[in-house]
Amino acid sequence: MKLWGGRFTKETNQLVEAFNASILFDQQLAEEDIAGSLAHVAMLGRCGIIAKEEAEQIKEGLITIRERIRRGEIEFRIEDEDIHMNIERLLIEEIGPVGGKLHTGRSRNDQAQVDFHLYVRRQTVQMVELLVALQEALLSQAREHVDTILSGYTHLQKAQPVRLAHHLIAYVSMFERDIERLIDSYKRVDLCPLGAGAMAGTTFPIDRHDVAEQLGFARLYDNSMDAVSDRDYVVEFLAHSSLIMVHLSRLAEELILWSSDEFRYIELDDAFCTGSSMMPQKKNPDIPELVRGKSGRVIGHLMGILTTIKGLPLTYNKDLQEDKEGLFDTVHTLQGSLQLMAQMIATMTVNKKRMASGAESGFTNATDLADYLVNKGLPFREAHEVVGRLVLHCIQEKKTLNACSLSEFQQFSSLVEEDIFKAISLEQVVEARKSYGGTARVQVEATWKRKQKQIEAAKVWLHEKSQS
C-alpha cells in the first residue's frame, strides 16, 4: 500500500515504479532528511500541533532509524519512491501509527527542498575547504620557486620571462575568485524552505522561524511558492563548480604540456602517473588528463539543470527531481579533482635548468631591448621596429640577442651602449618589472603575502560555518 494510495484503484505499473523513483540516488540525503524531520517534529510538539509525548516518540523513532541507516542495516524500497517516503514508512513500522503524524503541515515539496539546501550548504563549505588546500599547495611551491625563471607565453609562443612563483600565483588568484563566489552564493543556500507546504503554506499554526533556527538557517524563504520551486542555488553551485573545473582543466593542461619530453619543465610524481600496457617506456599523466576531461561532465550538468528549469511553470513539478544526480556527480568529481590536483602540485619536481634555458631562447628579452632604447629617448614605435630587425638578424645568424657584440647592436641603433648587456640579462629582465602585480621579486613577494591573508580570511569563514 502506497503512503498516498487512498485515491487509487490500481497498482502502479512496474516500469513507472522504477522510472519515477528517486530513492536510488536521493538516499544520499538520508542524514539531511532526518535532521529536517527532527526539527519539524520538535516544532510540531512545541506549537501544540501534536502532543508533546507524540513528538518525543517520533523523535526517538527517527533517531533509531538513523542509527540503523548508519549501520547499513536498511534496504530502501523502490516502491516507496524516494528517501522521504522510505523514512516515513520505516518510522511507522518502528513506532506504529503515531509515526503518521510526522508529515502534519509538511509536503514532500518543501521537505525535498530542505534536504537539498542542507546538502548544498554543507558541500559549499567543503568545496571552499578543498580550494584552500589547493591554494596552499600552490603557494608553498611558489615560495620554493621565487628564483626559478621560465618563459611566460602568449599564443603558446615564448613571450617574456617570469618567476615560476608568479605563474603559480596566477592560479591562486583564480581559485580565490572561486572561493569568493562560493562564499557569496552560500547566502542564497542558507535559506529555510520548510513550512511552505505543497506550495501555498499550511493551515496549521506552525513556527517556521523555530525550524529555521534549529537547522541553523540564517533566513527563511518569504514566499511559499518560491520556496518549493526555486533551484537557483543549484544552478549557482553548478556554475561555480563548472568554473572551478575550467580553472583546474587549464592547470591540468599545463602540467600535461610541461611534463612532455618537448618541455620537460616538470616531472609528476610516479604515484600520480600510470604506464602503458604496450610501450614499456611510457609514464602518462592520466590524472591531469582526467581532470581536464571531467570538466566536460560538470559543465554538462550545469546545462542540464538550466534546461530542466527554463520552461517550468510555478511551483513544484516532477521535473525538479532531476536536480539531484548532476549535483551529486559534480560534488564527487570536484572532490577527487581538487584533492588530486593539490597532491600533484605538492609532489611535482621542477626542472629549474630546463626552465631557465627555455627562457633564454626565443628572444624573451626583446621587449626589454626596446624599452632600453625608449629610455635613451627613442619613441617606442621606432624602438619596436629597430628590435624587430635585430631579431630577424639574430634568427638568420642563429644566435640570441645577448650573443650580439656591441658593434653589432650599434649597426641597428647608435643609442646602444655597454650597459645593454646587463639590461637584457634574464635576471634584470625579470627584476625590472616592478609595476604593481608584476613579476619582480618585490611584487611577487607582496602578492604572495596578500594571497596568504586571503587564505587566512577564508579559514576564519570556514571556522564560523563549521561552528554553526
Ligand code: ARG
Ligand atoms: N522525490 C521528489 C523530488 O526529489 C520529492 C518531491 C516529490 N513531490 C511530489 N509531490 N511528488 O523532487
